[in-house]
Amino acid sequence: MIGTVAETPESPVTSPAEEPPATTGADGARADADRVAASVRGAILAGELVGEQRLVEAEIAERYSASRGAVRTALLMLAHEGLVERIANRGARVRAVSTAEAIEITEVRMVVEGLCAAKAAERVTDAGIDELRGIGDAMRTAVAAGDVGTYSQLNQRLHDRIREIADQPVAAEVLSRLRAQNVRHQFRLALRPGRPQVSLPEHLAIIDEICARSPGGAERAIRRHIESVIEALRTSGPGRETMS
Amino acid sequence: MIGTVAETPESPVTSPAEEPPATTGADGARADADRVAASVRGAILAGELVGEQRLVEAEIAERYSASRGAVRTALLMLAHEGLVERIANRGARVRAVSTAEAIEITEVRMVVEGLCAAKAAERVTDAGIDELRGIGDAMRTAVAAGDVGTYSQLNQRLHDRIREIADQPVAAEVLSRLRAQNVRHQFRLALRPGRPQVSLPEHLAIIDEICARSPGGAERAIRRHIESVIEALRTSGPGRETMS
DNA sequence: GTGCACGATAATGTTAACAATCTGGAGGAG
DNA sequence: CTCCTCCAGATTGTTAACATTATCGTGCAC
Numbered sequence: 001m002i003g004t005v006a007e008t009p010e011s012p013v014t015s016p017a018e019e020p021p022a023t024t025g026a027d028g029a030r031a032d033a034d035r036v037a038a039s040v041r042g043a044i045l046a047g048e049l050v051g052e053q054r055l056v057e058a059e060i061a062e063r064y065s066a067s068r069g070a071v072r073t074a075l076l077m078l079a080h081e082g083l084v085e086r087i088a089n090r091g092a093r094v095r096a097v098s099t100a101e102a103i104e105i106t107e108v109r110m111v112v113e114g115l116c117a118a119k120a121a122e123r124v125t126d127a128g129i130d131e132l133r134g135i136g137d138a139m140r141t142a143v144a145a146g147d148v149g150t151y152s153q154l155n156q157r158l159h160d161r162i163r164e165i166a167d168q169p170v171a172a173e174v175l176s177r178l179r180a181q182n183v184r185h186q187f188r189l190a191l192r193p194g195r196p197q198v199s200l201p202e203h204l205a206i207i208d209e210i211c212a213r214s215p216g217g218a219e220r221a222i223r224r225h226i227e228s229v230i231e232a233l234r235t236s237g238p239g240r241e242t243m244s
Numbered sequence: 245m246i247g248t249v250a251e252t253p254e255s256p257v258t259s260p261a262e263e264p265p266a267t268t269g270a271d272g273a274r275a276d277a278d279r280v281a282a283s284v285r286g287a288i289l290a291g292e293l294v295g296e297q298r299l300v301e302a303e304i305a306e307r308y309s310a311s312r313g314a315v316r317t318a319l320l321m322l323a324h325e326g327l328v329e330r331i332a333n334r335g336a337r338v339r340a341v342s343t344a345e346a347i348e349i350t351e352v353r354m355v356v357e358g359l360c361a362a363k364a365a366e367r368v369t370d371a372g373i374d375e376l377r378g379i380g381d382a383m384r385t386a387v388a389a390g391d392v393g394t395y396s397q398l399n400q401r402l403h404d405r406i407r408e409i410a411d412q413p414v415a416a417e418v419l420s421r422l423r424a425q426n427v428r429h430q431f432r433l434a435l436r437p438g439r440p441q442v443s444l445p446e447h448l449a450i451i452d453e454i455c456a457r458s459p460g461g462a463e464r465a466i467r468r469h470i471e472s473v474i475e476a477l478r479t480s481g482p483g484r485e486t487m488s
Numbered sequence: 489g490t491g492c493a494c495g496a497t498a499a500t501g502t503t504a505a506c507a508a509t510c511t512g513g514a515g516g517a518g
Numbered sequence: 519c520t521c522c523t524c525c526a527g528a529t530t531g532t533t534a535a536c537a538t539t540a541t542c543g544t545g546c547a548c
Contacts, residue, residue: 111355
């Protein structure tokens, strides 16, 4: 697959997208803080802020016309998401995840997505089956046409739909955090030529198992799939290199 | 098992235990905030603050002789741990996890602990095998003697050791958060008579598989084990009851 | 008697000034 | 030339006052 997971090439870059819901999950609710957090998050995910880059509160505050307190809160939120690293009295840096850590993250993702796939196979409705099959067909078409962008979008949509069908908010929350930390590595992987040809049959197998309402089969299929992602990560750069 | 997981009966109750390391994980480093967070966390885990209880910043600030800012930071930290729920402009409450959610949490734990067990089976040293066997023997003895307290401690120690041997920081972090949210339910389960008799053989099976260096076997064994915990949770109270 | 609008109260959210801490370099001693 | 001390600048952490928002009781209209 191209990213196993999310990341659309034209993903949320510098878009100053606002989080619409006022009650943001378990966090409180700051007005500016959310906006700043979203912007900085976008910048990190888009790769504008490269590894180990320092994030000075005053600078960010001025750039986004927010108070330092709001920036502080935003950095706290991002730290809790695992995107930035805060050191006592020394400020915040964007966290550079090593290849070794990316593998660990993906391993955890593997088993949790396995759980979701199994639950999805138990709970999928006939309408859901139709939709999954539709995504599978579209994937086949996209790969045949060499349309990497569309395939990547479908990939994300497939994983999202599976999580949605599984209806496991706790697992979904864990996954979303793990995914965010790995975006850069996923992106790297997506650029590899030949990856779609490898991942397409894996994706189709996942769809088949869920549509057959086989929880065990679905879990095995998605684990095989992510196992191949891990293998790709390993050959990518087993060192401690932090990419940038 | 008695708690599958942590919770010693004489667990960290009201102890104003301080977090020793100055650089607390990914968080920043507040002086008072850490102290307050530890105290409130302890109170929640000990059940002194019952479900849905309101946490007023000013009250806590006075009680622990800290500034409101420190309390605010502490509540933010606890919210990020999933122990507290913050609603915009309406303050913080201790989060009451329903039985349904406790089951979901335990399901995720099941697969992640499965990963840890598999890794542990791959990486365990001869010394580690000796230690695990020792824990197993002690468990047998404790159950035979009806010593629930000791068995509970050993249970926690076993799971801790497995995580340590697995050497997967990412998985460990995910587990520690999930575990904290579930403490009250685990505690409930621990009080059930007959649970040790059910869980002892499951624990011994886990130890056997890890000592046999069989990753697949270890994962299956620990999943069987936690599956039985989930079953117990189901019969406990499948409703939306929040316990208190 | 019921329902609605309004205002007092309490709590949270925000801001700006102040204090504490760390980094880096200049200067001098050895 | 090297190393150590110490100071200045920069940056984060903290505090207290202020602003905003929700709650809840009161009183009025109907």
